[in-house]
Amino acid sequence: MTVLAVVEHDRGIITTASFGVLTAARNLAKQMGAKFEALTIGANADALSEVISKYGASTIHQAHHQALIDFGPEAWGESIAQVVRKTSPQVVISSGTERGHEIIAQAAARLDLPAAMNCLEFDKDFNGTQPLKVVRARWGGSLMEESQIDAPIKLVTLANHIVEPQEELSTAPATVLAIDVDLDDSVTQSFVQDRVERVAGVTLATSPVVVSGGRGVGSAEAFAPLEELAGLLNGVVGCSRAVTNNGWRNHTDQVGQTGTRIAPDIYIACGISGAIQHWVGAMASKNILAINIDAQANIVTKAGYAVIGDLHVVVPAISAEIRRRRNL
Amino acid sequence: MNILVCVKRVPAPGARINITSDGQQVDTAFLGFTVSPHEECAVEQAVQLVEKHGGEVTVLTLGPAEAQEQLRTAVSTGAVKAVLVPIDTTDWDPQRTAQAIATVITELEATNGKYDLILFGNESADSCGYQVGIRAALKLDRPIVNGAKGLDIENSVAVIRRESDAGVEIYKLKTPACVGVKEGINLPRYPTMKGRLASKKVEITQSTASGEVGGLKLIMLRRPPERASNTKILGNGPEAASAVVDLLEELGVFK
């Protein structure tokens, strides 16, 4: 019996989500009394064997083909399918990321097997022979689903940040097996043709302070005081979908189920009601301060701190107080 | 250029999602319905492409009879044809859904010719399966890329822009092709007067299709544990500013 971890990487650089996947795969394999193996896709990922070994994989399959020099969802999915056909693992697990979901869905479609994305838990009694019970995130995490995967080979992705990465204490070096996969034109079309690298800097996803505005802000121009407060706090501005829908701000600023998930030290939500789809994007924040005229607003009742009042007055007053105390 | 967009009817919960007592579905007693924002954007993108290159947009949904409402909304914003694949339960599993959608598309194409593009949302809002589009595309023998934040057609090639942690990636797929669209690709328009009239008049084609039950079986839904919160009210109005800055200092924001 085998649990196969599919290692997500970008041009040979392993993604952080992959460490959780390797840890989860090893834990599941131990529980099942199964082998823990890993798969890397493309020769540019061969060098990852060393770090993967540290997580305790006994065998690392390295899928090779000249079309695998960069990411391509179909070529990656087909590579996984071919390795799965050859090695018949009981469980295949990859990361709960855009690429992870896509390659597992591609592999599942090619193998005509079910797949469960964004799993939060696996059945503690699973021994490899029964259907696998999982708990997975629905509604972007607002709801959980208990379901059962009824198939000889279970394909899953692990929700991000669910499993704390942990290296294996004592490991023997893994056996490395190169495998030439067979890819034709039908799968090599969807392939990164060109890429503009992102400029480094703080983003909405990584900023420790986010000052966010909702419908209560009222207009694009009225975001100026929020910009100012964010500037004083070295933070960035976020917003709700009501704001992007009105065209007041760009979608890159949107927090929530269909926007960005954030986990800042403090999230200041101004004129946002706290709809569940917004909340799932902000709930990982360490502290939440709601500024709202409505003391009963969902965000006010869920936040750690709140100010009841008109954001158009409260936000400038906070900026003024910061300036006064810091002699700015 | 003909484009088909697949949309799914889902409840639109507000502050919290309630579950029926049997744990099998979202309690929709007091809820409106919508489609995922990703799919709204897919419809808008299709309409924009057709405005630029000619052709027409068809929307398709597999769902209960009430899902007509979501098809009509799509027509009010520019789609011209609508297809309902009726099912009697609330939801089919992803394998079954994809099979049925692919079958109906094959039938539609037998009379209308191939769609240049078939668009999906990146993931549905409720089940978040991330797979129906990919499964359907494979059955239709067409390439697919998900996560599209940009989509244009140049000489029968779909040019797709997608964002990753590393940067902006470009994919090119020869049409006919499929694309999974993400919110942010455009700003969906509001229905026009003309659109509203068209949505009332549009004839909704019904296409039945079956599909084998797949291997992912729902046992029950549950709500995630709620974080207990004891909101500390720092004050009312601008007088609260001092308490807010005290808090910010305490949290070490000015380090």
Ligand SMILES: Cc1cc2nc3c(=O)[nH]c(=O)nc-3n(C[C@H](O)[C@H](O)[C@H](O)COP(=O)(O)OP(=O)(O)OC[C@H]3O[C@@H](n4cnc5c(N)ncnc54)[C@H](O)[C@@H]3O)c2cc1C
């Ligand atoms: C599938 C799906 C996905 C979604 N994804 C997202 C998402 O990613 N992100 C997201 O944000 N939403 C998302 N939504 C939309 C979400 O359901 C809400 O519609 C949206 O979050 C509401 O935005 P809001 O809180 O700004 O507006 P409202 O709900 O209208 O709230 C405005 C708030 O401002 C307060 N207010 C008004 N004036 C003032 C003032 N002068 N001072 C202080 N307070 C004031 C009001 O009391 C109220 O609480 C999604 C919806 C669906 C169905």
Ligand SMILES: Nc1ncnc2c1ncn2[C@@H]1O[C@H](COP(=O)(O)O)[C@@H](O)[C@H]1O
């Ligand atoms: N019942 C359905 N009817 C029409 N399209 C659907 C249906 N279910 C899923 N889709 C499409 O497939 C995409 C991915 O769905 P999912 O695999 O559930 O995340 C959605 O965004 C829709 O475009």
